[in-house]
Amino acid sequence: MNAQSLVGIERFAVEQKITMMVNRYEIRALGPDDRPGEVLAVAQQKRMAFKEQVTFYTGEDRRTPVFSFRARQRMDLGAVYDVTDAGGAPIGEFRKDFGKSLLRSTWHLQSAGVTAVGRERDPKVALMRRAWEMLPVINDLPSPFLFHFDFTDTTTDVVVMTSERRRSLRDRYVVTVPGGVLDGRVAAAMAVALDALQSR
Secondary structure: OOHHHHOOOOEEEEEEEEOOOEEEEEEEEEOOOOOEEEEEEEEEEEOOOOOOEEEEEOOOOOOOEEEEEEEOOOOOOOOEEEEEEOOOOEEEEEEEOHHHHOOOOEEEEEEOOEEEEEEEOOHHHHHHHHHHHOOOOOOOOOOOOOOEEEEEEOOOOOEEEEEEEEOOOOOEEEEEOHHHOOOHHHHHHHHHHHHHOOOO
């Protein structure tokens, strides 16, 4: 399997790997028992970059990029992120709704045939998570809250993607794309962004 297997996929896992200079994520297939299987892609984000960019590769050697997302603007809280394939062709985009995200994180997502809005599932958890992040002493510690996102198509009111955080020492998410309606590469990019860009 490879990153192309993400096209039409309905369930996969996103796992963060903590390193010194980069944020690294593994996109893995899920077995029937929800155990992570083969690596579909590896994503890497350089920390402290002026222009946010995350590139997804076929494997740990990071020799073959297969898709990526990149901010159009620098240091913009409402920046639009373009998702492109290996050749640089656009396959989707997303942006954070900064105003609505003050209380409950909200994202806008577009891809072929899909226009959706994603929100934190539980408003109470959203508020508790913000209170946790405001504490300077523990701000760098992993959040104890299991926060989930639901993305709903604005036309059909049908859920096209969910991202659910699992309890783990490192960030781990199970992503579901019902019916494979949303391009799995865009879903993977969005899922990584929900972790990597959440505090921006």
